[in-house]
Amino acid sequence: MSATQRLKLENIVKEYPGCRANDGIDLIVEAGEIHALLGENGAGKSTLMKVIYGLVQPDEGQMFWNGKPVQVANPAEARGMGIGMVFQHFSLFETLTVAENIALGLPAYEARDRAKLEERIREVSAHYGMALDPRRYVSTLSVGERQRVEIVRCLIQESTLLILDEPTSVLTPQEVTTLFATLRKLSAEGCSILFISHKLEEVRALCDNATVLRHGRVSGDCRPAEISATDIARLMVGEDTPISTRVTSAQPGELLLEAKNLSWRCDDPFGTSLNKVSFNLRRGEIVGIAGVAGNGQDELLKALSGEVRVDAGSLEFDGRRIETLTPDQRRGSGVAIVPEERLGRGAVPGMTLADNALLTASGQGLVQKGMIRFGRVREFCRNVIDRFDVRCNGETSTAGSLSGGNLQKYIIGREALQNPKLLVASHPTWGVDVGSAVAIHEALIRLRDEGAAILLISEDLDELYQLCNRMGALCGGRLSPLAEASDLSIEQLGQWMAGEFGSEEASHVAA
């Protein structure tokens, strides 16, 4: 057994009720190697990394650490061994300072001397080019900075294996470059990195080796730099699933929506306020809004849906002012919304698909004199299921029992069948399998070609470039100017995402 094998997994099996998340997975990560773990949503990546980190106990299989068989009972043990983990949803506490957050992950005796700890945080973060002030409260940090806290925390714990779960999905392109430099430096110093992602180009640029998962099994190992992205994608999804959408060119029509200086002050001290957001939308076009999460995307969506009433600014939609209308009034006039959270906002998890149809489609003749017309509800619901290929056990399935992709198809279908003039979709393919993502993209394009305007809010720049006619970025509740997607370089977009646009410029374009 080679001494350089930092981590070795043999035949890891983890079964959940109704699903075998890991089905005999083998994996080897060498010392100092940057190893990619690839696979689409639901392939078993996150279960596997929870196994490695001790959050989940495997049903079968053996893990070796530096050549010795081990059993990791909990995350504290994993960290004691030298395994560090950066979650996609950071495990940081907003009301605590950076130093306090890091102290929580350390054994009590190491965390006691707060001054010494702060000094170490400064040292380590400076050494890897990720400057951090240990006294700042996490709630005041940007998403990129929070990720640094997570990484620095692992480094202070002297991790020799760093697991990063989709680390780039929350970063601007420039931040990604910085992160990669840090990771390369770490790897050069002998730290192994397990890089979990589904972004193939990034993996090809960064990783030495890759293991690809599909349906809980290893579908292949490869050196990503040496094979094409399409080949890797095939390993991820198999032969039968389409992996890309054919995007036809758009024929934008007349002006449909004109938002002028939308402003909204957020009461929540940790929230984002909207600051003079202006843009317009024409029929038959898709406009994309990029940006790192938490920069006002959700607030913008709510301002458009009517869930919040803007403090200032105007919304002119199809020739009438709608900024004071309630969500159901706006829906009645042709605005459809697909929110980011599928479960718990777009759909009620414990309710049936039929009931969930009623959630937004009650205006389609499903309610008469205050009483529900169940026959029509079922009919509408079946229509969505058939037309949008939602895989489920009929209209009585609960929303919570559907996979992410199928539920998203259902929600998009529910909105699309109401013939909206405007569809606002937030992160429609986030956490969705590739097949469903393609179907969702096609549904959006179909709607566009039928003359609807679509506002697509997404963190996935590939998706935006693929679908959008015009694009801009939100940062700190302000919107950059919109530019033709074909003329917009990724560097320029990255700068916009980081907030580098003059406010005069923004208002100039809007005017």
Add this chain to the structure above:
Amino acid sequence: MEMLTNILAATVVAGTPLLLVALGELICERSGILNLGQEGMMLMGAVAGFIAALSSGSLLVGLIAAIATGVAMSLFFGFMAITLAANQYAAGLALTIFGTGLSAFVGSGFVGNSIEGFTRVAIPVLSDIPVIGRVLFDQDPLVYVSFIACAGVAFFISRTRGGLILRAVGEDPDAANANGLKVQAVRYMAVAFGGGMAGLAGAYLSLAYTPMWTENMTAGRGWIALALVVFATWRPGRLLLGAYLFGAASILHLVLQGLGWNSPTELLAMLPYVVTILMLVLLSWDPARTRLNTPLSLGQPYRPSH
């Protein structure tokens, strides 16, 4: 002056049971668990403390019995709210309804008995300070216990690693779990502390405030304590202030009667409850203000994934 001193001293006494139970609930809520069973636990503490003290002849035994009973009650709640991840509102209500019923049942044979309760113990030197001496340092021992508990809770939350862990668990149990903190264990401890303090507060009523047992003798103090924790925005210092404010409200009708103000007692007896509502209004009308200290996971069922 004499009169004012006496009123202030009585205010402290009336505020003490509120302070004790609210301190326990504060710790409990900081861990993310909302226990609406305070009233039930207090009643059980009061009856257990009284029976134990009466039959053993020792007030200390009474206190220990009260605390143990409170802890035991809270563990029932903990099992439902933490292990079974049941709805915390319902589980807390169940605890109150159960505790009210059980305490009346257990105590039915003891109504009408009385014991020699805790008496005032003046602290040398300090009690000689004018006014303050009488108000703060010439009280029964449990009042001093409440001072120490308040300072201890404040120190624990803001200065110790345990307090840091408690706050972390209350803010985000998922993240705490990912950080390797034992969320369920921390919450059980917090709930048990809350139970012990509620038991102690109950014992204060039946062993010091009015040394006897009557059905429902807590008269909503457990509920007022819950409002008090909101009022204090989860900070022990403000809790102290709030408890005495409510203490003052609850003795006001006695004061007014003492002044010869002849208004119906039933209307004046409403005062603590009206004050509670007013306090809630003052604190809650701007939701953003309470947001900063609110334990974010408060009241939400949580089970770590396996």
Add this chain to the structure above:
Amino acid sequence: MLQLERRPVDSALMRWASPVLALVLTVITGFVLFLAMGRDPVEGLRFFFITPISDVIGLAELGLKMAPLLLCAAGLTVCYRARLWNIGAEGHFLMGALGASVVAVQFLEADGFWVLPLVLLAGVLAGVLWAAIAAGLKTHLHCNEILTTIMLNYIALNFLLYAVHGPLKDPYGFGFPQSVMFGDSSLLPALIPGTRLHIGLAFGLLAAVAVWVMFARSFVGFQLNVIGQDHRAADFAGFSARRLTWLAFLVGGATAGLAGASEVTGPIGQLVPQVSPGYGYTAIIVVFLGRMHALGIIAASALLALTFLGGEMLQIAMNMPKAVTGLFQGLLLFYLLTCDALIHYRIRFRHRARESKVMTPSTAAGEA
């Protein structure tokens, strides 16, 4: 080892089996308690559960106690479906009783069919007013409804005490704190002649049917369900939380107010301090036990009504404290919530030992 495992889908069977299981566990606990106190458990349970309803008079008494429970529970169901934790039914009830009494004592001698509806209406309005305070505090001032409603309960009780000690006190009542007996035209007609059972029970059953229609058929019932299950989905759909909150509270206040009015115009015939033995609180248990469903709350209100009768019976027949009623109710709710865990989880016995207990590395990785 015993383990709870999340079910992929909630168990519909356990939803309804859980209350039955809870009742069985409560009876078993009661059996053990009687044994522990040196009483005959079989006889004790018989006195509690069977003797009170072994004749028509007993059944009528059961219906009499069911009426207020069912009315309060119907209103609370509307609130709890929307996850509005209104525990103020007791207060609404007391205010309803007080409001009805205030009007009833004005018409002691009046004769007319209109007197009773007027008296009942006064009760309903008083209950609605009391609930409206809590609703306003919730929707406009963001106050937690649990705390405000419980405080309003205490305030209502003190109002009632004030009334019977003061303005409504019967001057010829030998100093007892109670109102005069109401005139005949203010009294509810009997449902079964020769018993005390009055048409209050019919009000209760009607309320249960209305609740059933509301949640099985109407869009507003659907909206209340959505707001209860998922607040953000309700916002997203554009259901007005403010409007629905008011609706739920007002319905809760109206039914509990009617219950209070029916109590003073029914079996009691005057306002007394102990007009409610805790109906408003017991109704909370009824709602949970009845699964927030019309049929369920009818069955549950009968069971809980029995606990009142059983407690009285034990007091008379076995000289036990009346508080046994509260104990029984508390146990029942406790077991119910525990059994409810089985809706979401199943119990698994795990004894699969891992093939080889391998060394766990690093002693430094101590407890956090």
